[in-house]
Amino acid sequence: MAEYTTKEIRNIALVGHAGAGKTTLVEALLHEAGSIQTPGSVEKGNTVSDADPLEQKHQHSLRSSLVSFDYGGAHINLIDTPGYPDFVGQALSVLPAVDTVAIVINAQAGIQTMTRRLKEWASERKQCRMIIVNHIDAEGVDLEGLLGSIRETFGDECLAVNLPAAGATKVVDCFFNPSGDADFSSVAEAHTRVIDQTVEVDEELMEAYLEKGEVSPEQLHDAFEEALRDGHLVPVCFVSGTARIGVKELLDVFARLMPDPTEGAAPPFVRDTGDSEESVEVTPDPDGHVVAHVFKVHFDPYVGKLGMFRIHQGTVTKDSELFVNQSRKAFKVGHLFKMQGDKHEEIERGVPGELCAVAKVPDIEFDTMLHNFHDEDDVHLKRMNFPMPLAGLAVKPKKRGEEQKLYEAMDKLAQEDPCIRVERAAAANETILRGLGELHLRTALERMEEVYNVSVDTKPPTIPYLETVTRKAEGHHRHKKQTGGAGQFGEVFLRIEPLARGEGFEFANKIVGGVIPNTFIPSVEKGVRQVLDSGAIAGFPLEDVKVELYDGKFHAVDSNEVSFITAGRKAFIDAVSQARPIVLEPIVNIEITIPNESMGDITGDLSSRRGRVSSTDVLSGGMVTIKGQVPLAELSDYQSRLKSMTGGEGSYSMELSHYDPAPANIQKELVSHFKQGED
Numbered sequence: 001m002a003e004y005t006t007k008e009i010r011n012i013a014l015v016g017h018a019g020a021g022k023t024t025l026v027e028a029l030l031h032e033a034g035s036i037q038t039p040g041s042v043e044k045g046n047t048v049s050d051a052d053p054l055e056q057k058h059q060h061s062l063r064s065s066l067v068s069f070d071y072g073g074a075h076i077n078l079i080d081t082p083g084y085p086d087f088v089g090q091a092l093s094v095l096p097a098v099d100t101v102a103i104v105i106n107a108q109a110g111i112q113t114m115t116r117r118l119k120e121w122a123s124e125r126k127q128c129r130m131i132i133v134n135h136i137d138a139e140g141v142d143l144e145g146l147l148g149s150i151r152e153t154f155g156d157e158c159l160a161v162n163l164p165a166a167g168a169t170k171v172v173d174c175f176f177n178p179s180g181d182a183d184f185s186s187v188a189e190a191h192t193r194v195i196d197q198t199v200e201v202d203e204e205l206m207e208a209y210l211e212k213g214e215v216s217p218e219q220l221h222d223a224f225e226e227a228l229r230d231g232h233l234v235p236v237c238f239v240s241g242t243a244r245i246g247v248k249e250l251l252d253v254f255a256r257l258m259p260d261p262t263e264g265a266a267p268p269f270v271r272d273t274g275d276s277e278e279s280v281e282v283t284p285d286p287d288g289h290v291v292a293h294v295f296k297v298h299f300d301p302y303v304g305k306l307g308m309f310r311i312h313q314g315t316v317t318k319d320s321e322l323f324v325n326q327s328r329k330a331f332k333v334g335h336l337f338k339m340q341g342d343k344h345e346e347i348e349r350g351v352p353g354e355l356c357a358v359a360k361v362p363d364i365e366f367d368t369m370l371h372n373f374h375d376e377d378d379v380h381l382k383r384m385n386f387p388m389p390l391a392g393l394a395v396k397p398k399k400r401g402e403e404q405k406l407y408e409a410m411d412k413l414a415q416e417d418p419c420i421r422v423e424r425a426a427a428a429n430e431t432i433l434r435g436l437g438e439l440h441l442r443t444a445l446e447r448m449e450e451v452y453n454v455s456v457d458t459k460p461p462t463i464p465y466l467e468t469v470t471r472k473a474e475g476h477h478r479h480k481k482q483t484g485g486a487g488q489f490g491e492v493f494l495r496i497e498p499l500a501r502g503e504g505f506e507f508a509n510k511i512v513g514g515v516i517p518n519t520f521i522p523s524v525e526k527g528v529r530q531v532l533d534s535g536a537i538a539g540f541p542l543e544d545v546k547v548e549l550y551d552g553k554f555h556a557v558d559s560n561e562v563s564f565i566t567a568g569r570k571a572f573i574d575a576v577s578q579a580r581p582i583v584l585e586p587i588v589n590i591e592i593t594i595p596n597e598s599m600g601d602i603t604g605d606l607s608s609r610r611g612r613v614s615s616t617d618v619l620s621g622g623m624v625t626i627k628g629q630v631p632l633a634e635l636s637d638y639q640s641r642l643k644s645m646t647g648g649e650g651s652y653s654m655e656l657s658h659y660d661p662a663p664a665n666i667q668k669e670l671v672s673h674f675k676q677g678e679d
Helices: 022-032 053-058 085-092 113-124 143-154 187-199 203-212 217-229 247-257 403-416 438-450 518-534 561-577 596-608 638-646 664-678
Strands: 009-015 065-071 074-080 100-106 128-134 158-160 162-165 170-173 234-238 269-272 277-279 291-300 304-313 321-324 336-340 343-347 355-359 369-371 379-381 391-397 421-425 430-435 456-459 466-468 473-481 488-498 505-509 545-553 582-595 612-618 623-631 651-661
Touching: 009 022, 009 113, 009 247, 022 065, 022 074, 022 128, 022 247, 053 438, 065 247, 065 336, 074 247, 085 113, 085 438, 085 651, 100 113, 113 128, 128 143, 128 217, 143 158, 143 234, 158 187, 162 234, 170 247, 187 203, 187 217, 203 217, 234 247, 291 379, 291 403, 304 336, 369 379, 391 403, 391 438, 403 421, 403 430, 403 438, 430 438, 438 456, 473 561, 488 518, 488 561, 505 518, 518 545, 518 561, 545 561, 582 596, 582 638, 582 664, 596 612, 596 623, 596 638, 623 651, 638 651
Parallel strands: 009 074, 009 100, 100 128, 128 234, 158 234, 505 545
Antiparallel strands: 065 074, 162 170, 269 277, 269 379, 291 304, 291 369, 304 355, 321 369, 336 343, 336 355, 391 430, 391 456, 421 430, 466 582, 473 488, 488 545, 582 623, 582 651, 612 623
């Protein structure tokens, strides 16, 4: 593989709603660039990026996939991402690896739910954005109206750099060589809009433009990149991946207009300083210390665990020795790979901006940092906010003795997808697999069975309620046990008070005079934390409480760690019982996309589930989006209910909003059930 410089690299992620045609577009780009001889087909299961057997079976992307090729003097790394809301974690996780986020829109479907959400996420991270309108040759599409909707929805900074022409059988350039006629608007008008928008960020260039009436693409380059970084300009391109219309022109835009790693928005690197974070400058210097970020983990059946990373600073070779986060034990790279779908090719080195992979490094996980200098071991990328996985299934292996095999399979799933979580609910004796929706979980179970050979039984999990207290109180317990010889003794006095929602737990040692020796203070806290984990009134984790240990007694012979763990636990339970404890239930934000004619049924059903509708948005294609809040406990059967009410055309996504006190009847039932279990 030819070597190249950082300035020649273009890192681009294709994101967008399911059905936008991202995978087919990747095939068209690979073919046009000469990387493959024949474009693959999603229907035939022979595309480069959808190489996973489950993707081929279901005919849609389930994971992000990296491909690369050379074109027009540029080396283009392209990441194809899934579009279903349930797999959004796979799309979001790769955003730190790229300099440009290309939002792909299906010209027939228009602006859909995931289109909006992914555009917002890229904007929040201040990444360069572009919009690709795909399937422009589809029957009955209104491309002029769609461009207007894009500008209305995402802002007037969305400007066409090419336009469809000759009945959408080709596209005409509106930037480099603005000539010819378009199907709507005019090439000259589109060109002027892009130039006007670009020169606004550079006063000298604006003066030259006003004086001469024109500036060359070469003069515009720096200002264009600045406009992209600032979100002042979002280029719009038209293409058809299936008919290969506008593919070459899109490649030209990638190679000539999209930023290289020295021009993209500076990645938000930070260093923790106790209660806050301070910004850290990391530059694409090939001679600097290595700073690299792991954006994807994949378990390959042949080479094992693969960690894919972007080099932000320094140069990595197969002889490099790197540390993972704050580890003091380095690993030797040995084999440095470039990925092409599920295939990998060994390379000699990776420069800043390159996307590489290493195999068989156990400590590598998603979001870890790789470095070769200990002064960099606490530097990390600012954490991304992923949707919280709330949909869940309690799972256990069908065959006895396969528990370990099940845990290993679920651990691999969680390492590969930041929106899959494995929980152990001790009170309910359940192992819970959580994801973003029914499709997400169903696919995970299918992967466990077909890839890891683990079959499971499932059932709905216990709802993740919480417990808390609502007023101040005190608690006391004296633990005394005499069994002949050395006994047990510990006495503890506690004060507790509620904290604001979401503040967690705080433990304060207010002991004076040595009434409890310092060696036993951690034991008291350990006893308190046992109650936090297992609950005090209904068996759910207890949160948002401050505990002060202010008095107690000990015995010079009989006091020990176990005594004060027991005393701390029971004193805390005593205090909680007097602090008006309540059960909190999770409330989720829900976004439902349905046919317009189903809106009445859906809003009525939400009301019956204690839900509140906050807004409705009319989409193109006769669809509408309903946003609101609903208790999670009311959504256990929602997928099947929604499917029934919309004839299979409805979809939804949800994320945690907050916790509210559960209704009195539900609290009473949960407390009663917990007490029966104790008896």
